[in-house]
Amino acid sequence: MIAINDLRRLHLPYRAELLDALTAVVDSGWFVLGERGRMFEAAFAASCGARHALGVANGTDAIEIALRAAGVGSGDGVVTVANAGGYATTAILACGAEPIYVDVDAGTMNIDIQLLAAALSGGPRAALITHLYGRLAPAAEARRLCDASKVVMIEDCAQAYGACVAGRAAGTFGALGSFSFYPTKNLGALGDGGAIVTDDHPLAERVRCLRQYGWNQKYRVEQSGGRNSRLDDIQAAVLSVKLPHSAAEIARRHGIAERYAEGISNAAIDIPRRGGESDALHLFVVRCPARDALAAHLAAEGVQTDVHYPVPDHRQPAFAKRFEDVALPVTERLAAEVLSLPCHPGMTDAEVSHVISACDAFRG
Ligand SMILES: *Cc1c(COP(=O)(O)O)cnc(C)c1O
Numbered sequence: 001m002i003a004i005n006d007l008r009r010l011h012l013p014y015r016a017e018l019l020d021a022l023t024a025v026v027d028s029g030w031f032v033l034g035e036r037g038r039m040f041e042a043a044f045a046a047s048c049g050a051r052h053a054l055g056v057a058n059g060t061d062a063i064e065i066a067l068r069a070a071g072v073g074s075g076d077g078v079v080t081v082a083n084a085g086g087y088a089t090t091a092i093l094a095c096g097a098e099p100i101y102v103d104v105d106a107g108t109m110n111i112d113i114q115l116l117a118a119a120l121s122g123g124p125r126a127a128l129i130t131h132l133y134g135r136l137a138p139a140a141e142a143r144r145l146c147d148a149s150k151v152v153m154i155e156d157c158a159q160a161y162g163a164c165v166a167g168r169a170a171g172t173f174g175a176l177g178s179f180s181f182y183p184t185k186n187l188g189a190l191g192d193g194g195a196i197v198t199d200d201h202p203l204a205e206r207v208r209c210l211r212q213y214g215w216n217q218k219y220r221v222e223q224s225g226g227r228n229s230r231l232d233d234i235q236a237a238v239l240s241v242k243l244p245h246s247a248a249e250i251a252r253r254h255g256i257a258e259r260y261a262e263g264i265s266n267a268a269i270d271i272p273r274r275g276g277e278s279d280a281l282h283l284f285v286v287r288c289p290a291r292d293a294l295a296a297h298l299a300a301e302g303v304q305t306d307v308h309y310p311v312p313d314h315r316q317p318a319f320a321k322r323f324e325d326v327a328l329p330v331t332e333r334l335a336a337e338v339l340s341l342p343c344h345p346g347m348t349d350a351e352v353s354h355v356i357s358a359c360d361a362f363r364g
Contacts (some may be wrong), residue, residue, distance in 0.1 A: 002342050002351045004304045005184050009346035010249075014241055018190070021237040031233050033212070040236035041195070043243055050168045050177070050197035055231025056211050059158040059180020062194035064090035066176040067126060069196075069206040070152040070223045072097050076125035079151075081111050082313040083331045084130040088156060089313040092128070093223075100124055101314050103328045107272070109285070109338075110137035112143070112330075120149040127153050131160035131170050134186065134253075134282030135274065135309070139173035140165070146174075154178065158194075161186040162250040162280035170280070171197045176207070181231075181239055186253075186282050187246050189235040214224035249345040253281035256343045256352050260284060263356035268364035269294065283308055284343035290364040293338050299340075301358035306340045 011018065025036060037055055045053035056062050072078060074096035080088045082101040082318065089179035092099045102115040110132050120127065129142050139155060146153040153173070157163075160170040171177025179185075181193030196207050206223060209216050214226025257274050264271055270287040285308060288294045295305050312331045314323035341355055 002303050002347070002355060003344075004340065004342050005178070005344050006304050006346045007183055010188075010344065011190075014245065017241045018238060021241050022234060024231050025237050028233070028317040034233045037231055037236040037238065040231075040240045040243075043240060044179075044195055046199060047243060048171050048177070048197050048335075049167075049170075050172050051199040052201070052207075053195050053197045054207045055213060055236060056194045056196060056202060056207075057231065058192040059156075059178060059182060059185075059194040059230040060087045060091050060198050060301075061211075061227075061229040062158075062178035062180065063128065063154070063156055064094045065207055065210045065227075065229060066178045066196050067091060067095050067097065067128070067155045068107075068210050069203050070126055070128050070154060070175060072152075073225070077122065079116065079119045079124045079127040081130055081132070082315075082326075083109065083309065083334055084132050084313075084327055085309045086311075086313050086316060087158065087315075088128050088130060089319070097125065099313065101323070101326050101328055101331075103330045104132075104334070108135060108329045109133065109334060110135060110150065111142070113141055115137050116142055117294055119143050119196060120145055120151055124151055127151050128156055129153060129174060130156040130158075131163060131280075133285050134159050134163055134280035136160065136163045136165055136170055136278040139170070139325065140168075144172050158182075158185060159282040160172070160280050162246060163278055165278045167176075172199065175200060185240065186250060186280050187242060190238050191235055193231050193235040193239065194229075195231065250280055252345040252347075253284075253343055254279075256347055257281050257284050260341065260343070260356065261350050264354075264359045266360050266362055266364075268362060269359055283340045283341065285338050285340050286359075287334070287337045288339060288364060289337060291337050293364055294359075294362055295339055297362045298355075298358055301357050301361065302356075303358050304342060307338060308340050309338075310335055321327060
């Protein structure tokens with residue numbers, strides 16, 4: 001079976017370096033918010049071109065803490081999309097805020113900028129712009145619209161580490177940018193992890209408080225809404241080993257995506273135009289009206305696939321009543337048609353060729 005991800009294979013080239021880094025943390029005797037965490041934060045901030053980066057426990061916490069730092073609280077509206085796996089909704093609801101869903105563009109599968117403009121006129125507190133599948137959303141334009149409406153913009157970059165436009169990285173368009181280091185992400189830890197980047201010093205200090213009980217110094221709670229969400233030094237050390245390799249890994253993703261785009265010629269499968277520096281190619285997502293049949297065919301051909309994501313946020317069973325009146329036609333159609341093909345840096349050329357011929361053999 002050609003796996004959608006192969007984390008064991010991905011880490012083999014770094015095995016010795018990783019074990020050295022882990023040993024160094026064990027020997028240091030310092031495991032939470034230590035020197036290795038600070039070193040990683042500095043390296044990560046520099047790689048994004050941001051002034052500050054703060055490690056947190058995971059990417060969902062990163063969204064929630066960024067929202068809280070931006071002043072989002074009970075009853076506030078937060079504009080977001082509903083096709084990005086539910087993490088945004090989880091974080092928004094955790095703040096006591098209300099998601100205001102807008103539909104996505106059918107071509108890019110990212111937020112529809114016209115619909116964003118319309119939603120901003122409703123007076124939300126914040127807009128959460130997700131760069132889905134690694135492809136940059138129209139973030140510069142979104143920021144202009146948000147500024148004009150005095151709405152704070154936050155970017156969810158969990159899938160977009162490494163994406164930029166004209167040298168400006170995902171996460172640096174909004175007031176704050178959130179990242180996930182879940183193992184399958186473009187920059188993945190050996191466990192959970194996340195980060196928030198910002199250029200704004202007061203916002204960075206708020207994040208620093210909020211991630212640790214609201215403390216501005218030990219045992220002194222300065223900010224309400226604080227919690228415990230820290231990136232531990234083991235994961236920071238792992239991420240410092242992997243950071244310098246991530247550009248090469250993303251380049252490998254681009255190579256695979258190019259071969260798919262050139263190689264798959266089945267008219268039943270819609271291959272989105274992807275690539276360029278604005279696309280970190282976290283997931284290679286095709287569209288097919290007979291999606292489930294295609295997935296079954298590929299599985300029979302030894303190709304594992306996945307669906308990102310099958311249930312839009314507003315249709316999740318837990319929230320069904322709450323968002324009953326929300327209709328997002330493009331989001332709903334995409335949920336029935338999207339299929340993610342294996343596109344991870346550990347794939348061999350022969351595996352890529354096999355995926356292409358398996359796709360072309362589909363009769364939908
Ligand atoms: C993975 C992901 C998150 C959440 O990250 P976790 O570290 O798993 O909490 C948030 N948003 C998007 C778009 C993601 O893909």
